[in-house]
Amino acid sequence: MPPPVPPVPAAHAPRVRPPAWxxxxxxxxxLVVMWVLLxxxxxRQHxxxxxxxxxxxxxxxxxxGWRRGIGRAALAAAATAAVAAAAQWGIIAGHIGSQMGLAPFESSLKLGLHHAWFMATLANDPLxxxxxxxxxxxxxxxSR
Structure with a gap:
């Protein structure tokens, strides 16, 4: 019978990290929720x-914990683009939904891609x- 293993003190316990994704x-x-609510x-578009x-x-x-390099940089740019697109979608859906008596989430499910693009081109200036x-x-x- 092997000897019992002593418990590891809390200071030396391995840290559990959530997955990076x-x-x-x-x-x-x-970020999307903050941008849309603001x-x-x-x-304003902010x-x-x-x-x-x-x-x-x-x-x-x-x-x-993502490894350095072009992959992490490309993922950061893609994630930022996804945040900006989702925020624009939420802002547009919120404005349109408020006129029709819908919550922003309900309106975002009904908003079409062409209509969202049209409204985004109207709402955003070159700046x-x-x-x-x-x-x-x-x-x-x-993030490089």
């Missing part, structure tokens, strides 16, 4: 949030588009 999904979801509350999203995604990927593009570039460069 779960951190990325949680962070992106929080825009619906103030009535495209500068793409810069915040780019830095946050780069930070999450870096400290989440907004450039800030969103700069957010992608910032995410790419900050």
């Amino acid at each position: 779960l951190l990325l999904v949680f962070s992106a979801t929080v 825009s619906l509350y103030t009535g 495209a500068w949030m793409a810069l915040v999203a780019g830095l946050d995604v780069a930070w999450v990927l870096r400290f989440g 907004d588009w450039s800030l969103m593009g700069l957010g992608l570039l910032l995410a790419f460069l900050a």
Whole structure:
């Protein structure tokens, strides 16, 4: 019979980390919700949030354990683009849904791709588009 193994003290216990992809999904979801709520509350697009999203995604990927390189940088840019697209979708759905008596989530399920693109081109000026593009570039460069 082997001798019993003594319990590991709490200070030396192995740390359990959540999977890196779960951190990325949680962070992106929080960013989208913050961006949509800020825009619906103030009535403005707040495209500068793409810069915040780019830095946050780069930070999450870096400290989440993703390996350095072009893959992490491309994933950061893609995640930032997904956050910006989801936020624009939510903002548009929120504005349209409020006019029809629907909640933003209900309206987002009914919104079509062509209508969303049309409304996004009307709502965003060149500065907004450039800030969103700069957010992608910032995410790419900050996560290399």
